[in-house]
Amino acid sequence: MSQYEDTCMIKxxxxxxxxxxxxxxxxxxxxxxxxTLDQGRLRFTDLQRQVPGISQRMLTLTLRNLERxxxxxxxxxxxxxxxxxxxxTPTGRSLIAPALTLAGWAIEHIADIEASRTAYGERGxxxx
Amino acid sequence: MSQYEDTCMIKxxxxxxxxxxxxxxxxxxxxxxxxTLDQGRLRFTDLQRQVPGISQRMLTLTLRNLERxxxxxxxxxxxxxxxxxxxxTPTGRSLIAPALTLAGWAIEHIADIEASRTAYGERGxxxx
DNA sequence: CCGCATCCACCACGATACTG
DNA sequence: CAGTATCGTGGTGGATGCGG
Numbered sequence: 001m002s003q004y005e006d007t008c009m010i011k012x013x014x015x016x017x018x019x020x021x022x023x024x025x026x027x028x029x030x031x032x033x034x035x036t037l038d039q040g041r042l043r044f045t046d047l048q049r050q051v052p053g054i055s056q057r058m059l060t061l062t063l064r065n066l067e068r069x070x071x072x073x074x075x076x077x078x079x080x081x082x083x084x085x086x087x088x089t090p091t092g093r094s095l096i097a098p099a100l101t102l103a104g105w106a107i108e109h110i111a112d113i114e115a116s117r118t119a120y121g122e123r124g125x126x127x128x
Numbered sequence: 129m130s131q132y133e134d135t136c137m138i139k140x141x142x143x144x145x146x147x148x149x150x151x152x153x154x155x156x157x158x159x160x161x162x163x164t165l166d167q168g169r170l171r172f173t174d175l176q177r178q179v180p181g182i183s184q185r186m187l188t189l190t191l192r193n194l195e196r197x198x199x200x201x202x203x204x205x206x207x208x209x210x211x212x213x214x215x216x217t218p219t220g221r222s223l224i225a226p227a228l229t230l231a232g233w234a235i236e237h238i239a240d241i242e243a244s245r246t247a248y249g250e251r252g253x254x255x256x
Numbered sequence: 257c258c259g260c261a262t263c264c265a266c267c268a269c270g271a272t273a274c275t276g
Numbered sequence: 277c278a279g280t281a282t283c284g285t286g287g288t289g290g291a292t293g294c295g296g
Binding site: 018035071091107110112113 | 148225238
């Protein structure tokens with residue numbers, strides 16, 4: 001069928017499996033936070049500093065979703081001032097490799113893509 | 129630093145590289161179409177049939193963006209009735225492996241995620 | 257058959273202000 | 277420090293109709 005015979009189950013289902021995961025992790029911040037947490041336990045503020053551009057709101061929401069999906073654990077300490085730490089679960093850590101595979105592809109091809117996009121834009125219309 | 133020493137350049141830039149590619153391919157349909165086109169040249173209608181749930185509009189838009197990024201080629205035949213075929217470029221084909229890596233992860237962990245999400249939902253509030 | 261244009265609903269996301 | 281609440285906006289994507 002293709003060069004990936006053993007992945008027919010992925011494509012054979014009309015992409016439903018891939019879709020399911022894309023719907024979960026393909027938002028703006030999820031993969032980024034997962035990769036950042038590869039370092040180990042981090043506090044809320046540390047995450048906010050290491051993921052430039054993320055708002056307090058989106059950080060909270062994304063962390064909640066990741067916790068809900070069992071990809072990380074949230075540990076709150078009853079101290080003053082408060083301290084909350086986030087850490088990947090084994091499932092969460094298993095996402096790092098696929099995420100970095102994608103990132104590796106990005107590094108290799110982003111230049112080509114930019115070039116192609118520029119060329120296309122110059123001879124035609126604008127896209128999204 | 130972590131188990132992925134050689135990927136510091138990815139995380140060291142504050143996630144900008146990962147963000148750049150996420151912004152491009154992490155929409156609702158892009159990866160799905162790339163994986164579908166692993167089969168070879170396909171017509172517009174074939175794609176629409178093999179990617180259940182995609183609207184004509186989104187298929188058109190996604191294909192345009194992929195063409196613009198140099199990931200696939202669009203070939204129109206001046207026939208009656210019209211025929212248009214889409215095929216991955218080498219760059220496009222190189223995306224299949226990372227995409228399937230992600231898909232493989234999905235297959236392995238989607239059940240756990242669903243379970244965790246259900247358990248979380250039962251004892252708390254609704255999310256996104 | 258292909259796919260563009262228009263209209264429209266929704267939600268992801270950001271900015272800001274306030275709380276334990 | 278670590279959130280929650282509220283509001284506003286733009287982009288994403290679905291439905292429909294038309295044009296090549």
